[in-house]
Amino acid sequence: MSTVKVQLDDIEKEMDKIFSDFLNSSFKIRQKAVQKGAEVLKRKAEMASPTDTGDFSSKWSIKTKYKDHRYVGNTKTVSGRGADGRYHETIPLINILEYNENTAFFRQTYDACENEIFQAIKNELEGGK
Numbered sequence: 001m002s003t004v005k006v007q008l009d010d011i012e013k014e015m016d017k018i019f020s021d022f023l024n025s026s027f028k029i030r031q032k033a034v035q036k037g038a039e040v041l042k043r044k045a046e047m048a049s050p051t052d053t054g055d056f057s058s059k060w061s062i063k064t065k066y067k068d069h070r071y072v073g074n075t076k077t078v079s080g081r082g083a084d085g086r087y088h089e090t091i092p093l094i095n096i097l098e099y100n101e102n103t104a105f106f107r108q109t110y111d112a113c114e115n116e117i118f119q120a121i122k123n124e125l126e127g128g129k
Contacts, residue, residue, distance in 0.1 A: 033124035037117040038062045038070035048109040056093055
């Protein structure tokens, strides 16, 4: 461990640099960890998906657009009548299923495996155990 002498006036700037260096050095590890958690949720969602919805269960995906975040969603769309009265083929089936109290399952799936998701993230952060 090296010793660095810092003027009191510069302490805030030096601390920011230390934290920035730490965040940058752990970036790849964090991305791998949140990916592991997302993979747990995706697998559980595939298993919990209704079976009478065609290829719905095979349409789960993980979006990696933002650092330190993963979005697990379903890309299956169906046609239906929009507010304008015309038929559209871009209604996400997950929205229809999740907002119908008889077919809602995704939130329950997340709640049921939340600890497993966090454990997968924690294990990866601890060195891929």
